Amino acid sequence: MDGTVTAVSSNSVYSFTKPNRDSITLLAGLGVEGDVHAGVTVKHRSRVAQDPTRPNLRQVHLIHEELFAEVGADGFEVAPGELGENITTSGLDLLALPVGTLLRIGGAAVVEVTGLRNPCVQIDGFREGLLKRVVGHDEAGNLVRKAGIMSVVRTGGTVRPGDPIAVELPAGPHRPLDRV
Template sequence: MNSTVIAVSSNGEYSFTKPNRGSVTLLAGLGVEGDVHAGVTVKHRSRVAQDPTQPNLRQVHLIHQELFAELGDAGFEVGPGDLGENITTSGIDLLSLPVGTLLRLGGEAVVEVTGLRNPCLQIDNFQGGLLKQVVGRADDGTVVRKAGIMGVVRAGGIVRPGDAVEAELPVGPHRPLERV
């Protein structure tokens, strides 16, 4: 199956959801141009409160469209941008990628995968009970996070719906994604 960008979203103001756009521009070392979470240092409010000098490992948020179908089966209505992601993909298992994977988006942009999104209680403000659907426990008790992945922009470029997504795995050994 070909992996593609389904939607792109950004918001210049703090808001849980992000409106879909015709395109977004990724800026190397910063994130999505005009997005509230773009920057060299952390922009998420909780992380800024802890230490505003931390590097921003959450410049770009990606979610796989397949999660929306799973959530729909559980009675939730969720679409691209609703969970605050910048890029919605299809046909690629984002959650299984190792740390350091390079995602080539369209003709120029490259995002390096840094880890898993760790959703907060705001997700339940969007739709009650949704947090339990995207964060759960495996049979062995480990926490399972399904609300997408985070990355940093290594090469800038314009990303549009319909663009190809290609994953380049890092040289092994591979490290599984952890929350960032």
């Protein structure tokens, strides 16, 4: 169930996409050093408008690279960082992880999974029609969000492409991911 980091991205200004970097530094309790979404309290504009004092449960955004192949089959070209994620992964079913899962990344960094990214209409601004590909329904009609997961930094460290990701599941019973 372990995976690999395929890309890392950050941006110091609000924009939908984030440029790829050679490395990013995770700061405990804050997020990605120099990233616009780093901080103890919420930084995403819609969350700030609701209540700027709420804790930031969206410090680090991870997306599975396999999503790019999935939407690519429907004609949507998407590369790492273009959906605003900080860490692009490979070989790891991020969406199946329960709340509280620890991801040990590289030599030192540890993030705790807090929930699902709730895809917004900005995705269609990036590629018209892509939102319908990253939000769908399962066989039972339940809403499925595929645009990655959110996490908070428990232990800081530098993260680079090629770094291994080790999964540590929380004690049961497990809570499935929901939007944060």
